[in-house]
Amino acid sequence: MTHDITLKLADEQATLKLGADFARSLIAGVNVYLHGDLGAGKTTLVRGALNGLEFFGKVKSPTYTLVEPYQVQINKKMTNLYHFDLYRFMDEEEWEAAGFRDYFNPHSICLIEWPDKAGSLIPLADIDVYLELSGEGRIARLIANTTAGKVCLEHYQES
Secondary structure (H helix, E strand, O other): OOOEEEEEEHHHHHHHHHHHHHHHHOOOOOEEEOOOOOOHHHHHHHHHHHHHHOOOOOOOOOOOOOEEEEEEEEEOEEEEEEEOOOOOOOHHHHHHHHHHHHOOOOOEEEEEEEEHHHHHHHOOEEEEEEEEEOOOOEEEEEEEOOOOHHHHHHHHHOO
């Protein structure tokens, strides 16, 4: 079973479905880094993930707030899911000043857009998700970097 998955997504609905299906494979403590140009579908994927975890409130991009917190149920246990957007960071020192380090713990899930803006100050991604525009749709590539990430992608492939 591979730990590197590439998918063709026909449209926004396919991106939402990927997010929903992928989210059901997540486990607490996992960090997912979302890569792609502006408009590539990173926030759409997160919206789909939250819907897949039965969060049906408003999901907005944290471009200005930097992080949006959500409570979701993972394996019948309430879990904090944090959606970060670091696009506005000018340098990695802003990460330290913002005090986000505590969000990364074994009891939460962190989904981070523009992780490169925090440089080496954030933990290793368990899973990297690369989204690239392709015609009317997108190409999504999911890569596991840790044992926890591999477990999630194996579970995703089995579903």
